[in-house]
Amino acid sequence: xxxxxxxxxxxxxxxxxxxxxxxxxxxxxxxxxxxxxxxxxxxxxxxxxxxxxxxxxxxxxxxxxxxxxxxxxxxxxxxxxxxxxxxxxxxxxxxxxxxxxxxxxxxxxxxxxxxxxxxxxxxxxxxxxxxxxxxxxxxxxxxxxxxxxxxxxxxxxxxxxxxxxxxxxxxxxxxxxxxxxxxxxxxxxxxxxxxxxxxxxxxxxxxxxxxxxxxxxxxxxxxxxxxxxxxxxxxxxxxxxxxxxxxxxxxxxxx
Amino acid sequence: xxxxxxxxxxxxxxxxxxxxxxxxxxxxxxxxxxxxxxxxxxxxxxxxxxxxxxxxxxxxxxxxxxxxxxxxxxxxxxxxxxxxxxxxxxxxxxxxxxxxxxxxxxxxxxxxxxxxxxxxxxxxxxxxxxxxxxxxxxxxxxxxxxxxxxxxxxxxxxxxxxxxxxxxxxxxxxxxxxxxxxxxxxxxxxxxxxxxxxxxxxxxxxxxxxxxxxxxxxxxxxxxxxxxxxxxxxxxxxxxxxxxxxxxxxxxxxxxxxxxxxxxxxxxxxxxxxxxxxxxxxxxxxxxxxxxxxxxxxxxxxxxxxxxxxxxxxxxxxxxxxxxxxxxxxxxxxxxxxxxxxxxxxxxxxxxxxxxxxxxxxxxxxxxxxxxxxxxxxxxxxxxxxxxxxxxxxxxxxxxxx
Amino acid sequence: xxxxxxxxxxxxxxxxxxxxxxxxxxxxxxxxxxxxxxxxxxxxxxxxxxxxxxxxxxxxxxxxxxxxxxxxxxxxxxxxxxxxxxxxxxxxxxxxxxxxxxxxxxxxxxxxxxxxxxxxxxxxxxxxxxxxxxxxxxxxxxxxxxxxxxxxxxxxxxxxxxxxxxxxxxxxxxxxxxxxxxxxxxxxxxxxxxxxxxxxxxxxxxxxxxxxxxxxxxxxxxxxxxxxxxxxxxxxxxxxxxxxxxxxxxxxxxxxxxxxxxxxxxxxxxxxxxxxxxxxxxxx
Numbered sequence: 035x036x037x038x039x040x041x042x043x044x045x046x047x048x049x050x051x052x053x054x055x056x057x058x059x060x061x062x063x064x065x066x067x068x069x070x071x072x073x074x075x076x077x078x079x080x081x082x083x084x085x086x087x088x089x090x091x092x093x094x095x096x097x098x099x100x101x102x103x104x105x106x107x108x109x110x111x112x113x114x115x116x117x118x119x120x121x122x123x124x125x126x127x128x129x130x131x132x133x134x135x136x137x138x139x140x141x142x143x144x145x146x147x148x149x150x151x152x153x154x155x156x157x158x159x160x161x162x163x164x165x166x167x168x169x170x171x172x173x174x175x176x177x178x179x180x181x182x183x184x185x186x187x188x189x190x191x192x193x194x195x196x197x198x199x200x201x202x203x204x205x206x207x208x209x210x211x212x213x214x215x216x217x218x219x220x221x222x223x224x225x226x227x228x229x230x231x232x233x234x235x236x237x238x239x240x241x242x243x244x245x246x247x248x249x250x251x252x253x254x255x256x257x258x259x260x261x262x263x264x265x266x267x268x269x270x271x272x273x274x275x276x277x278x279x280x281x282x283x284x285x286x287x288x289x
Numbered sequence: 290x291x292x293x294x295x296x297x298x299x300x301x302x303x304x305x306x307x308x309x310x311x312x313x314x315x316x317x318x319x320x321x322x323x324x325x326x327x328x329x330x331x332x333x334x335x336x337x338x339x340x341x342x343x344x345x346x347x348x349x350x351x352x353x354x355x356x357x358x359x360x361x362x363x364x365x366x367x368x369x370x371x372x373x374x375x376x377x378x379x380x381x382x383x384x385x386x387x388x389x390x391x392x393x394x395x396x397x398x399x400x401x402x403x404x405x406x407x408x409x410x411x412x413x414x415x416x417x418x419x420x421x422x423x424x425x426x427x428x429x430x431x432x433x434x435x436x437x438x439x440x441x442x443x444x445x446x447x448x449x450x451x452x453x454x455x456x457x458x459x460x461x462x463x464x465x466x467x468x469x470x471x472x473x474x475x476x477x478x479x480x481x482x483x484x485x486x487x488x489x490x491x492x493x494x495x496x497x498x499x500x501x502x503x504x505x506x507x508x509x510x511x512x513x514x515x516x517x518x519x520x521x522x523x524x525x526x527x528x529x530x531x532x533x534x535x536x537x538x539x540x541x542x543x544x545x546x547x548x549x550x551x552x553x554x555x556x557x558x559x560x561x562x563x564x565x566x567x568x569x570x571x572x573x574x575x576x577x578x579x580x581x582x583x584x585x586x587x588x589x590x591x592x593x594x595x596x597x598x599x600x601x602x603x604x605x606x607x608x609x610x611x612x613x614x615x616x617x618x619x620x621x622x623x624x625x626x627x628x629x630x631x632x633x634x635x636x637x638x639x640x641x642x643x644x645x646x647x648x649x650x651x652x653x654x655x656x657x658x659x660x661x662x663x664x665x666x667x668x669x670x671x672x673x674x675x676x677x678x679x680x681x682x683x684x685x686x687x688x689x690x691x
Numbered sequence: 692x693x694x695x696x697x698x699x700x701x702x703x704x705x706x707x708x709x710x711x712x713x714x715x716x717x718x719x720x721x722x723x724x725x726x727x728x729x730x731x732x733x734x735x736x737x738x739x740x741x742x743x744x745x746x747x748x749x750x751x752x753x754x755x756x757x758x759x760x761x762x763x764x765x766x767x768x769x770x771x772x773x774x775x776x777x778x779x780x781x782x783x784x785x786x787x788x789x790x791x792x793x794x795x796x797x798x799x800x801x802x803x804x805x806x807x808x809x810x811x812x813x814x815x816x817x818x819x820x821x822x823x824x825x826x827x828x829x830x831x832x833x834x835x836x837x838x839x840x841x842x843x844x845x846x847x848x849x850x851x852x853x854x855x856x857x858x859x860x861x862x863x864x865x866x867x868x869x870x871x872x873x874x875x876x877x878x879x880x881x882x883x884x885x886x887x888x889x890x891x892x893x894x895x896x897x898x899x900x901x902x903x904x905x906x907x908x909x910x911x912x913x914x915x916x917x918x919x920x921x922x923x924x925x926x927x928x929x930x931x932x933x934x935x936x937x938x939x940x941x942x943x944x945x946x947x948x949x950x951x952x953x954x955x956x957x958x959x960x961x962x963x964x965x966x967x968x969x970x971x972x973x974x975x
């Protein structure tokens with residue numbers, strides 16, 4: 035019984051992926067046919083052309099997410115250490131939780147004027163900045179818990195043994211925090227990679243990331259391309275999650 | 290720290306980037322040749338309704354490459370219509386900044402709102418060489434929602450709304466309001482209209498019918514008439530509501546969704562602002578071959594869609610060059626082909642140079658949509674823009690939230 | 692020096708944008724800015740507060756958030772308590788992570804293709820002869836109870852909690868407590884309901900609350916699967932901003948102000964009552 039339930043559970047997770055893959059291969063799906071009448075690699079084949087739009091979209095999304103994840107992780111690593119040692123630590127964390135739960139699209143709606151004023155709307159730079167606004171508090175919250183007494187005493191030990199603060203940083207702090215940093219990178223990457231509402235508003239529809247593309251395909255009722263773009267959207271996170279699971283302690287997970 | 294500096298530098302650079310592009314040319318007095326020269330190598334951002342794959346395909350794979358070749362212009366298309374455009378432009382003007390959008394596809398109510406906030410560049414249409422071919426004397430083209438266009442927007446296409454049905458499932462076509470109600474009652478959950486432009490255009494036809502036909506609401510907006518006839522319209526729609534799709538508690542967000550519902554058989558009818566739509570959706574394989582389009586006897590609205598240039602556009606000259614191409618005989622010819630889009634031309638065929646007239650007449654006929662000449666007799670003119678704005682608002686209050 | 696700079700950067704990125712946005716929204720809603728504004732007025736606020744659509748939208752968002760949370764908690768607790776061993780090792784431990792790769796927009800698209808009247812489920816049921824036409828298939832998308840919205844959100848959120856609870860299970864040494872309780876003569880059901888569930892819920896209380904707020908603001912899923920009335924908060928605000936009457940824009944900002952203040956006060960309240968939530972390594 036338990037086994038059967040577990041298989042069902044596993045199936046329910048694998049099913050959406052399979053379903054989207056089948057739809058992405060499909061053409062012609064009239065009711066009540068269960069699966070699309072023709073299945074072929076035709077929808078996918080245009081990805082091979084290096085100048086195809088979807089391929090460019092994919093690369094643009096990847097670039098944006100890597101920049102956002104790298105910048106926020108680096109920035110949060112340096113700043114969260116200071117925050118954690120501050121006597122206002124709790125109060126500061128309180129501030130981080132507001133943008134953390136705030137709906138990104140609402141934040142974007144209230145900030146649209148400023149982005150236009152700064153000539154940042156409709157540009158990749160604007161989208162990057164807006165995504166940093168939502169990813170950074172997340173990164174600080176993830177890393178905040180990492181700066182505990184254990185780390186502090188290691189740092190002090192290193193200083194006592196005569197290393198400079200830069201040496202301590204490079205030789206002690208970075209190595210011990212490798213996992214936390216990777217986790218933080220993954221999380222912020224995913225926030226950026228998954229973001230739609232904020233990107234669409236600040237990007238004014240002209241910064242076409244994959245999520246924006248999925249939405250526009252759905253909008254024109256082009257389900258097969260929407261499925262194809264969806265597949266492209268879930269592949270990189272799957273690789274990341276697999277790496278995360280395999281190489282990072284299972285205990286250090288989201289939230 | 291280094292990362293921060295890099296980030297800040299990138300952002301600062303990005304912020305300065307667009308400020309350097311200042312308009313040099315006195316556009317209003319410039320010759321077309323000067324405008325064309327100015328247009329070379331620019332990027333034009335166009336905002337448009339992007340809910341139809343055929344239209345998107347025409348823009349991305351025909352217009353964009355053509356202007357790239359002709360003027361080395363990069364045409365970038367983003368999705369947005371109506372109030373989205375107006376709201377964006379309002380915020381930009383408030384910030385006193387250059388626009389993110391150079392040109393946009395607009396219809397009457399947006400035209401009206403953009404003129405109210407003084408958001409349009411123009412008049413510019415007369416400067417376009419191809420405007421000489423446009424059939425401006427046709428009231429369905431030269432007037433947008435009863436308003437003379439005065440060169441502030443260029444006509445782009447002309448269409449009439451049709452209802453689309455499956456001839457294998459429906460043979461008794463509702464021709465009047467009463468028959469439509471009876472049809473919905475006989476087929477509950479199988480009829481609806483969308484929550485946007487198409488649905489509102491349909492409601493306008495109903496409103497004109499209620500008011501007593503073609504000329505009843507012509508001219509400027511009349512509050513008294515609106516109050517009287519819209520009340521009757523809401524009463525009618527409330528009677529219809531329980532028999533609509535999802536009991537009229539929600540409406541398809543967009544016409545594309547309605548087409549999808551029709552294709553899967555969830556709806557018996559869909560509708561389109563483009564009279565040739567049924568052909569291009571059958572070609573696409575979305576609609577069954579038994580799909581047909583018709584215009585009920587109470588009539589449907591015929592209107593044109595237009596292209597406007599934002600007042601704060603960065604590259605107005607380039608936008609003009611693009612628009613000039615879009616109203617050229619070749620681009621209009623391509624667009625009218627039902628295999629491509631099937632959008633009616635705004636050009637006066639008798640004015641066209643060379644053998645373009647023959648070419649237009651030889652466009653493969655649409656197979657499933659009624660002939661343009663047949664439905665013309667039931668064509669209603671657009672109403673003043675306030676009617677649509679009020680209908681949209683009151684529809685939400687009276688029907689959706691009611 | 693570095694410390695001050697760090698705090699400054701933190702405030703600049705995390706707090707200033709929210710404050711700026713709040714300020715702009717407040718100004719706009721009071722008629723103090725915007726091209727169509729005619730000077731200070733409270734009418735937009737009055738209109739916002741008296742219209743039922745806003746309250747309905749708020750209530751609907753809360754309803755969705757609570758239902759999703761209840762279902763997700765039920766399934767995640769149940770799965771973790773009964774399959775804890777398999778979740779830590781083997782293929783199940785990998786599979787559990789896969790749903791995290793789904794962005795909301797893809798989940799919404801998937802749910803629509805699965806649950807709509809002409810979706811996959813309807814086709815399967817038709818093939819099995821349970822229905823004769825697609826009208827007989829129940830209304831699960833754009834429906835009044837938000838069934839497909841709840842479905843999609845549960846699919847997205849349950850895995851988070853499964854992972855959270857299986858980690859807590861180990862960190863809090865629940866297996867040992869369980870053994871102890873059994874030695875002391877507790878029945879298996881008592882162990883679950885008196886020991887395991889309370890510990891897990893208590894440890895995750897803050898996370899649960901964050902998720903409730905988070906779900907209330909969700910955008911893509913109700914955008915694709917919801918209906919026009921009532922719509923969830925984010926959709927409601929964006930539509931008032933971009934789709935409705937231009938004169939409604941100040942109302943959109945008034946609602947945004949209410950929403951942001953609501954979140955801030957909930958978080959501040961938690962801070963006042965349970966400051967440890969903000970400073971514990973135990974929230975894993």
